[in-house]
Amino acid sequence: MKDVLLFLSAFIPMYCLVLLKELTEIIVQNYSLNFLNILVIIFLICLIVLGIVGIYLQINNKKQKSLKVKIISAENITDRHFLGYFSLFVLFAITFDLSRISMFLVFILILTMIGIVYVKNNLFYINPFLNILGFNFYSIEYKDSEGGEQKATRIFYKGQLIIDKYYFIKIKDENFSFIDRSRSE
Secondary structure, three states, X not given: OHHHHHHHHHOXXXXXXXXXXXXXXXXXXXXXXXXXXXXXXXXXXXXXXXXXXXXXXXXXXXXXXXXXXXXXXXXXOOHHHHHHHHHHHHHHHHHOOOOOHHHHHHHHHHHHHHHHHHHHOOOOOOOHHHHHOOOEEEEEEEEEOOOOOOEEEEEEEOOOOOOOXXXXXXXXXXXXXXXXXOOOO
């Protein structure tokens, strides 16, 4: 379930754009306030809330063990994965008329298909919402504090990672990790 919530969080900027478009169309009376439009607004608000909950649960997961590691190398790769998503956001926000049942169903089907691929392939690192919140996305190589073998992962961090410094990392998988800001060296 947390994986689905992480997927939903990746699209929070798009949900906000679509919600803004829908509300604006109702306010300027291009759309009437009917059952479908109310359903779309409620649906988008629910997706936004669920996405925020997903990010909060992942960042503040107290059950997930933190591993003390020394950063060997770090490359900020934020720009490689996020800009492609914004074209999708624009497509949905500008061209989709969710006041029509057919477009609302297509919207849900597209999100479902993207969601299946996103979760099945652990694409959690593609999350523009985290970038908007100030997180950078890094590809790092590290060693654990006992000096074990060198490993690689992708990690979100607010700020600039420093080479040869120790950090505590909450590793979900090799594609989605966070620096544990509650613990510091």
